[in-house]
Amino acid sequence: MTIAEQPTLDGTLPAAAVSRARRRIEDYDTWAAEIRPVFEAAAAAGTPFLCWKIAKENDLPDPPDRDHDWGRFTATLHREGLLRADGFGLTRDKSAVRRWRGTAAARRAAA
Template sequence: MANPIQPALDGTVPEQTKTRQRAEDYETWLAQVWPKYIDAAATGRTFTCFEIADEHKLPEPPDSAHHWGRLMTLLQDEGYIRKAGWACSSRPTVNHSGVRTWRGTRAARKEAS
């Protein structure tokens, strides 16, 4: 099923080359993105969810409004990341709204070595 493209208020349509693929189901999507976030956690750097997705051109989940947050909660629950603070999002569609930043835990760095 093709993803519908929402025109902007001024009538322009976003370029198709800038849109990322959308995964068919949650489990497949999770299997694709999980390793990239584990790798990011292992570096110990502070990051936003979108920064990692954009850096690796990760696919969109089936339900973008909920699945990204669920991913970060799972990573935190598994002990890979912890809350680090807040930043302005670099995601183009959210007008620099505030988002949570994350940092890999000592356990994530230790597991990677």
Template sequence: MTALQPTLDGAVPEPARPRASDYQTWVEKVRPVFEEIARTGRRFTSYEIANERKLEDPPLPKTHWGTFIHRLAEDGLIEHVAFDETERPGGNHSVVKVWRGTRAARRGRAA
């Protein structure tokens, strides 16, 4: 187990999420989770789902998460509906896209 260094205020940070070694294998693991969420019509950010479901990060999180989410949109599974501030630790309230399942996904007809 890796030791975590407390911050200056004494708080102990959350341990880093595990990281996958292969992008395609990672996609095969996490896509079913996002397909399930899309069928519900719930609004979400990728971080919310990854955090709630304890999903591992892809090999290159800064680029692969965006690539994956935009691929889901291209496949007609999700659609952009709003912007919000990120809840990701260290995100400094940057703006992120909010998504939801498309009408086709909610009816079980999306890719």
């Protein structure tokens, strides 16, 4: 459900409404290159995280295929040895999602 924003008298939207708008990138490789530094930093921190929380906190763009590209991206980082599974967390609707933690190699690379 989206909430309508009242435009100002000059016809523009308030700054808060513009910042909340989710961007969407149509090319997977471009999208992955844009969000990768954020997830590398999260992995280097070594604390457990959920992808949707990282995306929300950093206002990351939506992928071309929301149902599959997040899993594809985290699987790539897992295969590269940057992430390891660390149990499960919950989404806002209480469904379970994978929780991730950076590997020792990711923490060493950041140091």
